[in-house]
Amino acid sequence: MRKVALLTENLGVKIGGKEILRNLNIELPERRILAVMGPSGSGKSTLLRAVNRLLDTVPSCEVSGRVVIHGVDAYSSDPYKVRRLTGMVFQVPNPFPNMSIYDNVAIGPKLNGLVKDRRELDDLVRWALERAMLWDEVRERLKDPPHKLSGGQQQRLCLARALALRPKLLLLDEPTANVDPINAAKIEEALRSLVETQEISIIFVTHTPHQAMRISDYVAFLYMGELVEFGLTQEIALNPKHELTRRFLKGEV
Numbered sequence: 674m675r676k677v678a679l680l681t682e683n684l685g686v687k688i689g690g691k692e693i694l695r696n697l698n699i700e701l702p703e704r705r706i707l708a709v710m711g712p713s714g715s716g717k718s719t720l721l722r723a724v725n726r727l728l729d730t731v732p733s734c735e736v737s738g739r740v741v742i743h744g745v746d747a748y749s750s751d752p753y754k755v756r757r758l759t760g761m762v763f764q765v766p767n768p769f770p771n772m773s774i775y776d777n778v779a780i781g782p783k784l785n786g787l788v789k790d791r792r793e794l795d796d797l798v799r800w801a802l803e804r805a806m807l808w809d810e811v812r813e814r815l816k817d818p819p820h821k822l823s824g825g826q827q828q829r830l831c832l833a834r835a836l837a838l839r840p841k842l843l844l845l846d847e848p849t850a851n852v853d854p855i856n857a858a859k860i861e862e863a864l865r866s867l868v869e870t871q872e873i874s875i876i877f878v879t880h881t882p883h884q885a886m887r888i889s890d891y892v893a894f895l896y897m898g899e900l901v902e903f904g905l906t907q908e909i910a911l912n913p914k915h916e917l918t919r920r921f922l923k924g925e926v
């Protein structure tokens with residue numbers, strides 16, 4: 674049996690008294706990709722932010738139920754510990770503008786004491802850039818600022834930055850929405866290879882059903898804050914249980 678990377682039990686989120694997520698039950702085995710799909714406003718980003726406790730910073734936000742990441746109960750643990758288990762990539766590439774490409778990746782491990790010397794840091798930076806499929810494009814210009822990179826390369830830099838902290842669970846919020854198709858394909862390939870070769874699990878948010886089906890092992894379909902359907906991607910692709918899922922897959926909702 675594989676270990677469980679993420680478990681949510683009756684997860685609910687209210688902001689300012691309004692119910693944003695209701696009763697979500699999800700179980701993702703480790704070294705698998707879960708695609709969270711659903712139309713805009715269905716609560717996908719809120720789910721990611723509930724998992725890594727970024728919602729802590731939102732005033733009047735109440736989280737109920739349980740979130741367990743690799744056996745760590747997220748809401749009864751130190752939020753910093755939770756964020757150390759997770760890594761996050763956002764929709765708009767957001768590299769640190771005043772740092773070199775190298776430092777964008779190196780700063781996290783350096784501040785967190787993950788490496789003992791420069792040599793280890795160099796190795797980790799290279800490893801992260803390779804895993805993000807960016808190394809070959811930047812190895813000769815590690816000292817350049819990130820704005821010299823294309824948008825898609827910047828997003829892969831953000832992926833490398835997240836990976837350098839060696840998260841167990843990587844969260845990506847529509848990471849290819851602002852990226853050209855070639856870069857999007859590279860990111861998808863990098864993610865598939867990560868779960869096949871590393872001790873990492875991935876939650877990938879997308880509003881595109883095609884991308885969800887292509888990239889994932891498991892799918893969660895959110896609609897207006899509710900989990901309409903959750904299961905193995907192959908089963909949902911062949912035989913969605915709910916009419917709403919069927920319609921979403923056809924592009925009708």
Ligand SMILES: Nc1ncnc2c1ncn2[C@@H]1O[C@H](COP(=O)(O)OP(=O)(O)O)[C@@H](O)[C@H]1O
Nearest residue numbers: 688693711712713714715716717718719720731
């Ligand atoms: N900080 C917030 N304050 C108030 N409402 C919010 C906040 N964040 C999200 N919401 C609401 O929660 C719902 C789900 O939002 P979101 O999780 O961003 O959806 P998605 O990522 O699927 O587009 C939306 O109706 C949105 O307006």
Ligand SMILES: [Mg+2]
Nearest residue numbers: 717718719846
């Ligand atoms: Mg969103």
